[in-house]
Amino acid sequence: MSELTHTPSIALTSRGDKATDTMRAPTQQELMRELGVKPKPGWTSRLPPSVAAFVTNGKGMAGVVILLALVLTAVFAPLLSSYDPGRRAGKPHVQPSYEHVLGTTRMGKDVFTQLVHGARVSLAVGFGAGIFAAMIGLAIGISSGYFGGKVDDILTFFVNVVLVLPGLPLIIVIATMVEQASPMVIGLVLALTGWGWAARTIRTQTLALRTREFVLSAELMGEKKWRIILVEIFPNMLSFVMGGLVLGTIAAILAEAALEFIGLGDPNAVTWGTMLFWAQRNMALQSGAWWEVFPPCLAIMLTGAALVLVNFAVDEITNPQLKASRNIGRIRKFLSRRGRSADVF
Amino acid sequence: MIYLLRRFAFYVAAFFVALTFNFFIPRLMPGDPSARIIASFQGRLNEAQIDAIRQSYGLTGSLWEQYLTYMGSVFRLDFGISTVQFPEPTASLLFYGATWTLVLVGLAVFFAFIIGSMMGIHAAWNRGGFFDSFFTPINVMMNAFTPAIVALLLFYAFSLQLQWFPLGRAHSTEIMPGFTFLFIGNVLYHATLPVLSIFLVSFGGWHLGMRNVMINLLNEDFVILARAKGLSDRRVRYRYVARNAILPQITALALSIGFLLGGALVTEQVFNYPGLGKFTFTAIGSRDYSFIQGQLLLLTASVLVANMLSDIANVILDPRLRT
Amino acid sequence: MCSDRALIEVRNLTVDYVGEHSVVRAVHGIDFDIMEGEAFGLAGESGCGKSTVAFALARLTRLPGLVSGGQVRLNGEDVLKFNKARLKAYRWNEVSFVFQSAMNALNPVISVAEQIMDVIETHEPSLGSDGARARAVELFELVGIPPARLDDYPHQFSGGMRQRICIAIALALKPKLIIMDEPTTALDVVVQRDIIEQIVELKTELGFSVLFITHDLGLMIEFCDRIGIMYSGELVEVAPAEAILTDPQHPYTRALGNSFPPLTGARVRLEGISGTPPDLRSLPEGCRFAPRCPHAMERCRLEAPELRFYPTSQSEAACHLLN
Numbered sequence: 005m006s007e008l009t010h011t012p013s014i015a016l017t018s019r020g021d022k023a024t025d026t027m028r029a030p031t032q033q034e035l036m037r038e039l040g041v042k043p044k045p046g047w048t049s050r051l052p053p054s055v056a057a058f059v060t061n062g063k064g065m066a067g068v069v070i071l072l073a074l075v076l077t078a079v080f081a082p083l084l085s086s087y088d089p090g091r092r093a094g095k096p097h098v099q100p101s102y103e104h105v106l107g108t109t110r111m112g113k114d115v116f117t118q119l120v121h122g123a124r125v126s127l128a129v130g131f132g133a134g135i136f137a138a139m140i141g142l143a144i145g146i147s148s149g150y151f152g153g154k155v156d157d158i159l160t161f162f163v164n165v166v167l168v169l170p171g172l173p174l175i176i177v178i179a180t181m182v183e184q185a186s187p188m189v190i191g192l193v194l195a196l197t198g199w200g201w202a203a204r205t206i207r208t209q210t211l212a213l214r215t216r217e218f219v220l221s222a223e224l225m226g227e228k229k230w231r232i233i234l235v236e237i238f239p240n241m242l243s244f245v246m247g248g249l250v251l252g253t254i255a256a257i258l259a260e261a262a263l264e265f266i267g268l269g270d271p272n273a274v275t276w277g278t279m280l281f282w283a284q285r286n287m288a289l290q291s292g293a294w295w296e297v298f299p300p301c302l303a304i305m306l307t308g309a310a311l312v313l314v315n316f317a318v319d320e321i322t323n324p325q326l327k328a329s330r331n332i333g334r335i336r337k338f339l340s341r342r343g344r345s346a347d348v349f
Numbered sequence: 350m351i352y353l354l355r356r357f358a359f360y361v362a363a364f365f366v367a368l369t370f371n372f373f374i375p376r377l378m379p380g381d382p383s384a385r386i387i388a389s390f391q392g393r394l395n396e397a398q399i400d401a402i403r404q405s406y407g408l409t410g411s412l413w414e415q416y417l418t419y420m421g422s423v424f425r426l427d428f429g430i431s432t433v434q435f436p437e438p439t440a441s442l443l444f445y446g447a448t449w450t451l452v453l454v455g456l457a458v459f460f461a462f463i464i465g466s467m468m469g470i471h472a473a474w475n476r477g478g479f480f481d482s483f484f485t486p487i488n489v490m491m492n493a494f495t496p497a498i499v500a501l502l503l504f505y506a507f508s509l510q511l512q513w514f515p516l517g518r519a520h521s522t523e524i525m526p527g528f529t530f531l532f533i534g535n536v537l538y539h540a541t542l543p544v545l546s547i548f549l550v551s552f553g554g555w556h557l558g559m560r561n562v563m564i565n566l567l568n569e570d571f572v573i574l575a576r577a578k579g580l581s582d583r584r585v586r587y588r589y590v591a592r593n594a595i596l597p598q599i600t601a602l603a604l605s606i607g608f609l610l611g612g613a614l615v616t617e618q619v620f621n622y623p624g625l626g627k628f629t630f631t632a633i634g635s636r637d638y639s640f641i642q643g644q645l646l647l648l649t650a651s652v653l654v655a656n657m658l659s660d661i662a663n664v665i666l667d668p669r670l671r672t
Numbered sequence: 673m674c675s676d677r678a679l680i681e682v683r684n685l686t687v688d689y690v691g692e693h694s695v696v697r698a699v700h701g702i703d704f705d706i707m708e709g710e711a712f713g714l715a716g717e718s719g720c721g722k723s724t725v726a727f728a729l730a731r732l733t734r735l736p737g738l739v740s741g742g743q744v745r746l747n748g749e750d751v752l753k754f755n756k757a758r759l760k761a762y763r764w765n766e767v768s769f770v771f772q773s774a775m776n777a778l779n780p781v782i783s784v785a786e787q788i789m790d791v792i793e794t795h796e797p798s799l800g801s802d803g804a805r806a807r808a809v810e811l812f813e814l815v816g817i818p819p820a821r822l823d824d825y826p827h828q829f830s831g832g833m834r835q836r837i838c839i840a841i842a843l844a845l846k847p848k849l850i851i852m853d854e855p856t857t858a859l860d861v862v863v864q865r866d867i868i869e870q871i872v873e874l875k876t877e878l879g880f881s882v883l884f885i886t887h888d889l890g891l892m893i894e895f896c897d898r899i900g901i902m903y904s905g906e907l908v909e910v911a912p913a914e915a916i917l918t919d920p921q922h923p924y925t926r927a928l929g930n931s932f933p934p935l936t937g938a939r940v941r942l943e944g945i946s947g948t949p950p951d952l953r954s955l956p957e958g959c960r961f962a963p964r965c966p967h968a969m970e971r972c973r974l975e976a977p978e979l980r981f982y983p984t985s986q987s988e989a990a991c992h993l994l995n
Binding site: 567568569570571573574575576577578579580581584588589592593596666667668669 | 730732734759760761762763764765768769771772773776777778779780781782783790791794795825827838841
């Protein structure tokens with residue numbers, strides 16, 4: 005078919021229409037302006053790319069700001085309130101007032117004081133358990149993915165067992181056996197039962213990295229295995245560890261509140277969960293003392309919401325597909341303004 | 350087939366691990382477990398009964414003998430005798446409670462999975478649009494509100510303040526249980542708020558899961574090809590994208606059953622609903638170890654069964670697993 | 673069999689990728705025609721924008737890609753302005769697509785029969801499902817796969833067979849143009865040859881045009897009537913296939929030809945092209961190849977050359993050296 009004689013392209017004769025308005029392409033600068041694409045802020049240029057992506061992510065930073073505010077409240081709890089969280093501070097079930105910003109409990113304890121002091125334990129247990137679970141997940145996930153073979157078989161079996169064992173019921177068994185479970189014990193048990201998802205994700209990621217050139221070349225150069233894991237693989241896992249940590253923390257904060265709510269915690273500890281436990285036991289809602297119930301509820305919801313926001317950001321960093329949809333609205337507008345059907349995919 | 354057999358072997362192994370856990374946890378705790386159990390009867394027992402209890406709990410003989418006795422009793426579905434409702438066997442209480450819990454969790458999971466997945470499909474297809482940017486974060490945040498809180502708020506608003514829904518129980522005492530419209534309607538009426546509270550904290554997860562899997566699939570060549578073929582949007586969306594995205598969702602659904610059963614436990618407590626959770630709560634208060642251990646085994650078994658069903662569903666839906 | 677009538681006219685086609693902080697111009701105002709019955713090839717280094725052009729022609733540009741300017745005309749109609757209904761008819765009736773990886777181009781969980789039949793049923797509903805199936809059987813025979821295997825799933829076929837199935841799907845509605853984006857790159861050499869021979873045969877029989885994209889310059893010269901060479905989002909030369917090696921006009925075409933081993937004749941030293949293509953976020957002022965061009969002059973760095981027709985060589989090229 006190549007013996008064909010070819011006639012000059014007619015393209016040239018009809019090239020005069022190049023300047024037609026509809027065909028004109030905007031320059032890159034014009035396009036950036038029209039689509040609202042902003043150049044990378046200069047101050048992020050020195051940060052590692054994944055950190056820079058996080059700090060420029062609106063949702064993620066909103067979550068971080070809320071979490072910081074909560075942590076600061078917890079740290080400075082004694083300065084924010086002059087009452088003792090564990091002692092009677094006024095009459096029982098006083099409505100919110102100047103004296104008692106969020107009222108008092110049936111025992112006459114100040115709700116606001118309990119709330120800010122409770123934040124200390126609840127957040128510490130939540131983050132503690134979340135971090136610990138992420139660490140276990142990281143260690144098991146990386147070893148399982150990197151070493152493969154028998155090690156992988158055995159570890160994967162345990163990961164799957166941990167995944168199918170129902171967490172809360174198991175914790176209930178353990179917590180009843182130790183009589184009253186202190187927040188420490190609850191956190192520890194939550195961490196020990198909550199690392200399954202993190203381990204599974206990190207194992208999958210390690211398997212993918214295992215065959216990449218930089219790992220193979222490090223192996224050929226005779227690097228020690230633990231060094232390859234620490235130097236070559238671990239840095240690539242940071243955002244996945246972060247994801248595991250955030251999800252683990254959410255799970256731990258919720259589970260801790262649930263456990264204490266059903267009476268498995270130490271009723272003398274001041275946490276958001278025990279606040280709910282006492283409110284439920286003393287029929288606070290039935291007697292109209294909503295202020296004893298709503299503040300810890302809102303605190304837990306706010307913490308959960310903030311962590312979810314952070315997780316959204318982490319998701320967008322580990323999964324670039326999710327981010328691509330951000331400009332879709334502007335791209336649609338760009339097309340319809342030019343009379344073209346917005347069949348965007 | 351080999352795939353299913355391998356999975357089945359895993360579930361049997363996992364169940365043995367759970368059984369072993371259950372066996373060792375009380376024996377690893379400080380103090381003699383039998384003393385604790387007997388103490389929980391608060392002196393209602395004579396010497397012979399104490400001996401009988403030691404026998405029936407399998408607390409005599411060497412550790413290995415105890416282990417075998419324990420395994421044997423579990424497979425006879427003999428979980429011992431309840432201390433709260435003495436001398437009712439624990440097993441019958443467990444199964445009574447489990448029935449009601451199944452009603453709650455079953456209904457909640459059904460609606461949450463279907464509605465959440467549909468929302469996820471919609472959000473992914475119109476990603477970056479109003480629905481996606483507004484409802485995706487909100488639904489997922491609801492997921493991070495523990496069932497305890499949502500249940501409390503719903504209870505306060507609809508049972509106490511507005512009094513639209515009952516304050517407790519699974520059905521009114523004056524209605525005869527049976528397969529009548531009246532009874533089933535009454536059961537659904539009582540289940541509405543508990544089901545709603547489990548629904549509200551779980552549908553966001555299905556929304557996000559479906560959305561993220563779908564968005565990744567939208568870039569696959571076979572989806573682009575389906576679009577290039579000029580197929581209708583509907584066909585591409587359901588037959589080429591959602592059809593594939595549902596597979597990991599089914600696996601996740603089975604794994605989440607344990608979490609949902611835990612959530613039901615708290616919800617039942619708030620709504621005074623006579624499910625497994627309510628009984629567990631009472632059992633915790635009176636340290637009824639046989640019941641507490643029994644509920645763990647029962648829930649583990651149901652999670653394993655759910656996983657098995659999801660494997661079977663996956664084999665039916667995914668031809669790659671069939672060979 | 674290749675007429676003088678242009679089937680597709682591409683004018684000033686510009687495609688951008690909208691990133692988070694930048695806009696990357698992947699295709700920068702290119703012009704070319706595809707004649708009726710012609711096999712037109714696009715070649716160039718990876719990342720030069722050739723696949724982007726192919727997707728834009730089929731209206732399949734995916735996010736974050738955006739066809740920001742230019743026209744694609746099919747018999748004078750502007751493809752980029754097609755509304756939904758017209759687009760549906762354009763897709764597959766007039767233009768079909770064969771993807772690089774047949775592995776990913778077929779949905780793994782639905783049967784091959786359905787993936788062929790759905791496109792026929794969508795565009796020719798009058799055939800009914802029996803008619804569609806009869807057509808699917810014909811298509812399978814046409815590409816040399818036993819029709820008995822119609823109801824199998826993609827994973828049950830070898831790589832070569834899957835690509836044949838994709839070609840069968842592409843032929844389902846006897847389109848005027850088939851776009852082939854590296855259709856054989858993922859296959860081994862022997863299968864590659866079989867498939868190409870089959871495409872040549874089918875093309876002779878059915879008379880469709882082909883837009884052919886590949887890294888393999890040898891394969892392309894053998895198969896195509898005319899070839900366009902792309903560099904960094906621009907078309908630098910469009911020439912009759914044999915002239916690409918024998919009479920290259922643009923220094924980049926020459927360099928590309930030099931880095932390609934001749935199948936016959938004396939062994940020659942292969943020369944690579946030093947340097948890398950420019951960053952598409954900030955392009956040089958003048959000719960994009962100038963920084964790597966051994967013959968670059970002052971003018972090349974200041975002024976971008978236009979694609980012009982040179983009757984002596986029957987080629988179009990964009991280079992100041994030729995003036």
